[in-house]
Amino acid sequence: MKEKRLYHMRKDYSPSPLKESLLSPHPLSQFEKWFDEARESEKYEVNAMILSTCGDDGAPSSRVVLLKKYSPEGYVFFTNYESKKGDDMERNPKAALLFYWPGSMRQIRIEGQVSRIPSAESDEYFSSRPAESRASAILSKQSRPLDDKEAFDQRVQTLAAEGNTERPPYWGGYILNPLYYEFWQGATGRTHDRFTYTKDGDNWKITRLFP
Numbered sequence: 273m274k275e276k277r278l279y280h281m282r283k284d285y286s287p288s289p290l291k292e293s294l295l296s297p298h299p300l301s302q303f304e305k306w307f308d309e310a311r312e313s314e315k316y317e318v319n320a321m322i323l324s325t326c327g328d329d330g331a332p333s334s335r336v337v338l339l340k341k342y343s344p345e346g347y348v349f350f351t352n353y354e355s356k357k358g359d360d361m362e363r364n365p366k367a368a369l370l371f372y373w374p375g376s377m378r379q380i381r382i383e384g385q386v387s388r389i390p391s392a393e394s395d396e397y398f399s400s401r402p403a404e405s406r407a408s409a410i411l412s413k414q415s416r417p418l419d420d421k422e423a424f425d426q427r428v429q430t431l432a433a434e435g436n437t438e439r440p441p442y443w444g445g446y447i448l449n450p451l452y453y454e455f456w457q458g459a460t461g462r463t464h465d466r467f468t469y470t471k472d473g474d475n476w477k478i479t480r481l482f483p
Contacts, residue, residue, distance in 0.1 A: 284460065285377045285458035285459055285460055285462075285464070287376065287377050287457060287458060287459070289457070289459060289465055290455070290457035290465035290467065291465075292467065292478060292480060295455070295467060295478060297475075297476065297478075298476060299450065299453040299455075299469040299476055300342070300344060300450075302453075302455060302469075303342070303380060303382075303453070304342075306373075306376075306378055306380065306455070307319075307342075307371075309376065310371075310373045310375075310376060310378070313373075313375050313376055314373050314374075314375045314376070315375065317338065318371075318373065319338050319339040319340070320336050320337075320338055320339075320371075321336065321337060321338070321339050321349075321369045321370060321371050322334050322335070322336055322369065322370040322371075322372075323335060323336075323337045323349065323357060323367060323368075323369060324367060324368045324369075324370070325357050325360035325361055325364070325367050326360060326364050326366070327359065327360045327363050327364060328363050328364070333356060333357065333360060335357060337349045337350075337351065337357075339369075339371075340397060340445070345447060345449065346384065346447040346448050346449040346450060347369060347382065347447065347448045347450070348389060348393075348445050348446070348447045349445065349446060349448075350394070350397060350398075350443070350444065350445045350446075351414075351443070351444075351445075351446065352409065352412065352414035352415075352442060352443050353388075353442050353443065353444060354413075354414065354415075354442045355414035355415045356414075356415040358414075361386045361446060365385050365386050365387065366383070366384075366385060366386075367383075367384070367385075367386045367448055368381065368382065368383045368384075369381070369382040369383075369448060370382075377457065377458030378455075378456065378457055378458070379456045380453065380454070380455055380456070381452075381453065381454040381456070382448065382450050382452070382453050383450070383451060383452040383453075384448045384449045384450040384451045384452070385448070385449050385451065386446045386447065386448045386449075387446065387447060387449070388444060388445065388446055388447075389444065389445040389446065389447050391444065393445060394439060394443070394444035394445045395439050397445065398438075398439035398443070398444075399439070403432040403433075403435065403437060404428060404429070404432045406432070406437035406439075407427075407428045407429075407431040407432040407437050408428050409439075409440070409443045410431065410437060410440050410443075411424065411427055411428055411431060412424075451470075451471055452468065452469070452470055452471075453468065453469040454466060454467070454468045454469075454481075455467050455468075455469075459483070462483060463483050464483040465480075465483075466480065466481040466482070466483065467479065467480055467481070468481060
């Protein structure tokens with residue numbers, strides 16, 4: 273296969289510029305503002321985010337997960353604790369989130385420490401999921417080789433119909449406690465607007481970055 277150059281693939285950005293005077297002094301408030309605006313304008317799942325983790329070997333790994341809750345304490349998502357990402361976070365509790373909303377030419381990066389949420393909260397969310405989703409979470413040996421997808425699907429359907437789908441101990445939620453944010457707004461001529469929030473005692477320090 274020959275190489276394919278994508279130099280010509282370019283999209284012009286022409287949104288309103290992002291000024292520091294328009295930013296909230298607290299990053300969670302700024303996140304909520306952009307998140308609510310994305311819910312109004314974006315076509316796809318606005319709570320989809322890229323979760324990046326590293327294991328003992330320092331090699332990064334990324335995947336898309338869904339944000340299920342946010343609060344002053346942090347950002348909550350759910351997974352199999354024995355999956356690749358679960359193993360990474362148990363070994364190295366530092367992780368990063370990335371939200372990208374192409375319709376508004378915006379992205380938000382969040383870095384912080386992850387920890388498991390209380391079991392009762394994981395139970396509450398798990399019980400709210402559709403029966404097939406619960407069955408899949410119970411039966412899936414996530415991130416491990418699967419020899420027969422049709423047989424697995426049938427087992428999921430059978431378990432879902434039986435209704436015995438309590439949350440297993442190897443599945444639950446994590447919360448990322450934020451220590452760093454970056455808000456990025458695309459701009460004409462690639463002179464993008466970038467602002468970071470870093471912890472400064474009990475407050476947050478806002479800094480503009482070069483594009």
